[in-house]
Amino acid sequence: MSGNRMKSPAHPGGFVKAEVIGPLGLSVTAAADALGVTRAALSALLNERADLSPEMAIRIEKAFGISMETLMRMQNSFDIAEARKKAKEVNVAPYAGKASE
Template sequence: MAMHNPPHPGEFIREVYLDPNGITGRQLAAKLGVASSTLTRVINGNNGISSEMALRLSKALGRSAESWMIMQNNFDLWHARQRVDLEKVQMVELNLAGQ
């Protein structure tokens, strides 16, 4: 089931982990072993979660790396559906041998 306008992972990090726990982006960046500017771009929604960042977040915050990647994918796919025009895209008829 598709989500309606899923949050960017950075928004999720801010609302679920940083704000309620009084943790700054700079503090989390230090725990993640990344530059604070790198994490700031994620938190502000300017950058997505890479697989490397997903691994770091998984270890630091306890969610699986897969859950971070799924969250990013859901966000990206929802936004792509809003802007991509599929009107001219056509099905390819495939001849599947052996079937």
């Protein structure tokens, strides 16, 4: 039934790279300058090696017009999907409570 599986949510960095930076023809350096961040910080986000921070989301909103809320929802959905992939590694039994004395 793998056909019923949902596609993993997009990382906001990959989205910004594909839908904003690329179409505008900006280099990572030029985009970083526009955002007021280091090239290394933006590169890590765009290449999905770093999470989107609320501050970076505000910067992207101000510079490129993509709402902070949309970007942060993308990050949250991505984080939830990543956690679900690792759920089997978390060894916790359901809470049974204590019997009344």
